[in-house]
């Protein structure tokens with residue numbers, strides 16, 4: 552039986568395309584109040600119109616933030632807090648993969664920022680709303696790409712090695728998503744707020760648009776054999792809404808099933824250290840941070 556999401560407030564980041572848009576649409580179809588967090592006003596407004604039209608739900612709104620800017624992440628969190636007094640589901644979905652190394656306005660490597668530090672910061676800034684709305688859920692879209700990665704604390708921002716086409720930075724950020732989820736789940740024990748992450752499958756989206764031409768051609772040729780965005784959103788929606796996982800926390804899912812993530816992802820010392828480094832890089836430990 553489909554979950555009834557009437558009265559629930561859900562935030563989906565990166566909601567204007569691919570898996571995020573399908574997730575937002577699925578939540579809207581279930582009757583939730585859905586807040587799309589998008590980088591572009593124009594693309595976000597187009598997605599909002601489409602989602603409202605397809606779901607028949609007009610409780611969909613848009614907040615704009617470029618996650619490469621911590622100032623914008625803070626601003627969007629403040630705007631959300633001003634407009635909504637509860638948060639039932641936070642879906643951390645937005646991510647990118649970049650071929651060449653870039654540094655943000657905060658002086659930090661772009662992939663690490665958008666894929667890990669931005670969701671880390673946003674989650675922390677909204678945590679009191681989640682706790683006050685418990686039972687509540689944080690769902691973070693990771694990737695099986697995390698399995699080949701390690702957290703290179705000596706060169707976390709790829710200054711010495713920005714591996715082939717940025718895949719090293721991407722897979723490190725996806726491992727960070729898993730470590731973050733597990734550490735968050737430990738810190739949230741007993742609060743009624745769960746934290747889970749997932750691999751959505753290999754999905755035909757725009758995520759690898761900034762890759763060499765031959766790779767994009769290969770991905771285009773492979774399209775008939777890979778999942779559509781709606782299929783990619785299936786496990787995200789499952790974790791965000793299904794009654795049977797309401798009390799499951801600190802797990803990594805594929806195809807709606809909890810499965811093992813990489814051995815390194817279970818290293819609590821690495822997770823604790825990554826949390827501390829992430830706090831230092833975002834100065835997240837303000838009044839809305841975990842534990843306050």
Ligand SMILES: NC(=O)c1ccc[n+]([C@@H]2O[C@H](COP(=O)([O-])OP(=O)(O)OC[C@H]3O[C@@H](n4cnc5c(N)ncnc54)[C@H](OP(=O)(O)O)[C@@H]3O)[C@@H](O)[C@H]2O)c1
Pocket residue numbers: 564565566567568569570571589590591594616617618619643644645646647665692693694695750751752753754755756757758759
């Ligand atoms: N596709 C796959 O095969 C696959 C496999 C494993 C995991 N995943 C994960 O699935 C999630 C969704 O990706 P997708 O495949 O659906 O790709 P996508 O269609 O490219 O969606 C990515 C979303 O993130 C947003 N985003 C990118 N940079 C941003 C920034 N600086 N600030 C704010 N938002 C930003 C994009 O906005 P714009 O449209 O404005 O760029 C877009 O809405 C990601 O976490 C990805 O790592 C995907």
